[in-house]
Amino acid sequence: MRKIVATVLVLYLGLFIFMGLVSLPAFGSFESKHVAEYYLQKGVFHTGSANLVNAIVWDFRGYDTLGEETVLFTAAMGVFLVVRRKEYGRYRKKRV
């Protein structure tokens, strides 16, 4: 049962990825009807910031950047977990 559910989910996800791939422009040909052109045309009007990279990163894609920061914090926590003092664990075991 779990295998069937997993297979269906994977196929569903694959369908979405395939649909996204099909709708991309052909290799080497840039069509200007995509969102990049809109950012260049209307970015300053919508955000008011002169640096368009920053406007895209923080205003148009704020959720994305928030997740990026969370990924950075997760990396710090991972380093903290992997490279921590080993004596600390022993000390805790003795005390508890």
Add this chain to the structure above:
Amino acid sequence: MDVIVKSVSRLLFPFILLFGVYIAVHGHLGPGGAFPAGAIIATGFALLVVAYTEADVEHNLTRHELIDMKSVAGIILVVLILNIGYKSRFDIISTQKLFEFWSGGFTPLLNFAGMFMVITALVMIIYTMMRE
């Protein structure tokens, strides 16, 4: 470390902080932003950690304070990104002129809050790596 290295890093550290904050709050006007600013300030902390010891630096800025900083900055970021409390950003943006310091709507504030998130993550990595 040597006394020369200690003195020079102690003198240099406030200017590194100032430069990082400058990069953050001018992110909407020129090259820069939250990530480079946080990296620069974390580099200043790395300089202090190398010149002195890790315990000396952590005595002044502990891990718990870093996590508090991170939490407050994250809440501010969520409030600013979700646009809580404002009807529309156009009210702010329409009153500001391009290429002036107070322009860009929420972008300077977002840069400033994001800087703290980058600082906390990188400084925690530096503390953990230097302790070993």
